[in-house]
Amino acid sequence: MAISRKEVARLAGVSEATVSRVFNNVGPMKEETRERVLQAAEQVGYVPNALAQQLARKKSGNIGVILPFVPKVHLFSTYYFSEILSGIGEAANRSGYNLLLIFREPSDAKDYSMLFRTQKIDACIVLGARDVPEERAALEQLQAEGHPFCLVNQRFDGTSFMTVDADHAAGSREAVRHLIASGRRSVAFLNGPAEYSSSRDRLAGYRTALRESGIGYREELVFVGNYSRKSGYEQAELIGERIRSGEVDAVFAANDRMAIGLMQGLKELGIEPGERYGLVGYDNSDGSRIISPTLSTVEVPFYEMGRLAAEKLLKEERKEADGQQEDSLLPIRFLARETSTF
Amino acid sequence: MAISRKEVARLAGVSEATVSRVFNNVGPMKEETRERVLQAAEQVGYVPNALAQQLARKKSGNIGVILPFVPKVHLFSTYYFSEILSGIGEAANRSGYNLLLIFREPSDAKDYSMLFRTQKIDACIVLGARDVPEERAALEQLQAEGHPFCLVNQRFDGTSFMTVDADHAAGSREAVRHLIASGRRSVAFLNGPAEYSSSRDRLAGYRTALRESGIGYREELVFVGNYSRKSGYEQAELIGERIRSGEVDAVFAANDRMAIGLMQGLKELGIEPGERYGLVGYDNSDGSRIISPTLSTVEVPFYEMGRLAAEKLLKEERKEADGQQEDSLLPIRFLARETSTF
Known part of the structure; x- marks a missing residue:
């Protein structure tokens, strides 16, 4: 193998170390040099011994x-x-x-x-x-x-x-503060499962925003889905009742998929976002931008x-x-x- | 290594072959057996020698x-x-x-x-x-x-x-036949680059549908984007002119992203799908379902x-x-x- 590498190096006009670097994909490398080495390797039929190479590098890449x-x-x-x-x-x-x-x-x-x-x-x-x-x-x-x-x-x-x-606590706090600032008083929260720290952070942000606005936290206004669109859709009946009774006038959902599912479910019940209820999702997904009406949301730099x-x-x-x-x-x-x- | 494997097999009450199968992830395996082998392996500190194993199997998995x-x-x-x-x-x-x-x-x-x-x-x-x-x-x-x-x-x-x-030729043929059957006579086609066979297939389907309907093929009604939303958006001005002049009354786009970009661009020019023009995309993406108006499209089982x-x-x-x-x-x-x- 050493002889082959030498040959490749000679043909490409580079050092043996450079040949190794090309085949191990290590460090910066001019595209031109890389191509020259690969061409030379092809010409002499050089194949680095993968296992020997792995043994030496102890790396998978x-x-x-x-x-x-x-x-x-x-x-x-x-x-x-x-x-x-x-x-x-x-x-x-x-x-x-x-x-x-x-x-x-x-x-x-x-x-x-x-x-x-x-x-x-x-x-x-x-x-x-x-x-x-x-x-x-x-x-x-x-x-x-x-x-x-x-x-x-x-x-x-x-x-x-x-x-x-x-910073999901800050994101949720802002979302709920926005709903309250726009005149809503009873903000329901559709969260994801508590085993995820991101769900717990969102709950903390929701509670902070309520507290800062002097609104009491009510556990019966917190609903739980599994971050799927379907799980949002399935909460429409329950949340729809609360909206109809005036008990809820806004919903903050822990992601856009659940928000969109809920919005579709509520629409089927004749309840449209706007006067009846305000809605904020989370993620700034493609869907949130193209759905009608467009979905207020929290942008996360995923x-x-x-x-x-x-x-x-x-x-x-x-x-x-x-x-x-x-x-x-x-x-x-x-x-x-x-x-x-x- | 052989001794270790023997030990694992004995402890788990399975054959050595079964131990190998677990570690090589080969063939069907009861979850229970698998867990027993893994537990036994952990107990005796058995680690299959990856390189020896790879040499023997010549497989990466x-x-x-x-x-x-x-x-x-x-x-x-x-x-x-x-x-x-x-x-x-x-x-x-x-x-x-x-x-x-x-x-x-x-x-x-x-x-x-x-x-x-x-x-x-x-x-x-x-x-x-x-x-x-x-x-x-x-x-x-x-x-x-x-x-x-x-x-x-x-x-x-x-x-x-x-x-x-x-079968993109069939998909495109159906899309264009639908536009023609609904009374449109001048169907523009926004295709992707010709280096992709799927673009060439779509063009073939478009031409077949026109021919079957006795409508002549006009190269000036074929536009090319790169399958991005932006590339659809950028054609809005050109296609919008043709719609305004009555030269075009429908557009078939080779994917939903370009269709959605074009629709948004045309909307900004005050041209809405409906009476002015019919629009069909391709892919049945999530976006096609939630955009308003919803986008006619071709479902592909990706x-x-x-x-x-x-x-x-x-x-x-x-x-x-x-x-x-x-x-x-x-x-x-x-x-x-x-x-x-x-």
Whole structure:
């Protein structure tokens, strides 16, 4: 192999180290040099010995992305996951890494460490993690074994896991304050499951906004879906009754999908957003912009969160991190649209 | 290592072959057995030697998915890619495979074989392939070296590449026939780039529908975008003029994103779909359903196409294919909605 590499180097007019760098996808490289090396390699039929190479590098060149697997849900078609994944892909691609997608089924024994021990990945990003004991244990094991990983949009309180999150408490507070400022007094809240820190943050923001406005918190105005459109649609009957009785004059939903499902369900019951009720969603998904009436919402920089997570990880993986592990909490932005500003 | 495996087998009360099957993720396996083996492995600290294992199996356990990389475009947020990827993920996950995403940049020297030679993947699915010489050469090399791969939604005429496609000629024919049947006589066509077979198929269907209705084909009524919303929006001025002059009374767009962009652009010019013009898109994306007015479109089974491609590939990879390579051409379905049925 050494002779071959030498030959490639000679033919391409570069050093052997450069040939290695091209085949290991390490460091910056002029596109022109890269092409010349690849052409030379093709000419002499040079194939780097993958296993020897892996042994030497102990690297896979892959960033793992652990995703929840939900049968029948087209995961990549949800705004949330697709945006985060696009951001991760952008950063990974820029550094010459590929993404290895790993689906986590509810029944799986969670042994993420195995992915590192078997050299399938060099670092990993965990998405859609619920704060349950098995998940905590699996992540603690990763940390104990020194494998670099990062959580996106989820926190595990009391741990020092690397995390990239957005300020959902502030986002929810702003959304509810906006509804109250526009004259609404009884804001119902359609939240997601409490196992997600992002749901708990939203609840905290909702309560803060009520308190700041001198409005009492009433548990019977809090509804729970599972972040799907269908789960929003299914709450329409119950919430519709409260709107009809005048008990509720606004709804804040923890994501756009539930807000859109609820809006459609209420429409079928003859209740349109506007005078009857104000509505704010969360995410600023494509759907929120093109639905009619357009949906007021909270913009979350999911793409940037994915990109930042990958960048932080790769920095750590290359041992460039300064040892100071700091959480990233990205800012959100409230966007007033038609459903709350009639 | 053999001794360890023996120990795991004894402790779990299964055969050594079963232990191997669990760690190689091969074949069907009762969840209970799998868990017992994993627990036993953990108890004795058994870690399969990844490299030895890979040497023995010559398998990575990964299906590669080659995707175009377009800076600033959030690829996974497009309905088309996200649905295909969800389908691939479903099939891969069911067979215990992970997905390795590989971004193809326009400037890349296309050496897909390297991914196999370096044992990063066992099979691959190629998405968004343009029929250009370098791409053809790269795929022909894969075929010559006997690496299993499958194209989704793209064909390369004159080759015998494994392909899963949808009947876009029929879909476009139906869409245009519908517009003509509803009384429109001058149907403009906003197509995508001709390097994609799916664009050429759509043009063929458009021409067939015109011919069958005794309407002459006029090249000046064919416009070309790049499948982005923006590229549809940018045609609004030109197409708007034709609508105002009465030269055009309907538009068929090759995907929903361009149709929605065009509709928004025309709306800003004061031209609404309905009496002024009929509009049909293509894809049946989420956006087509929630936009107002709702967009008539053609449903393409992207999810099923992705799933089928992965299933065909894995069958070939396990040498279960019967040698008969047959193309899959999935049916489409026309959906009449508000933009063409006022």
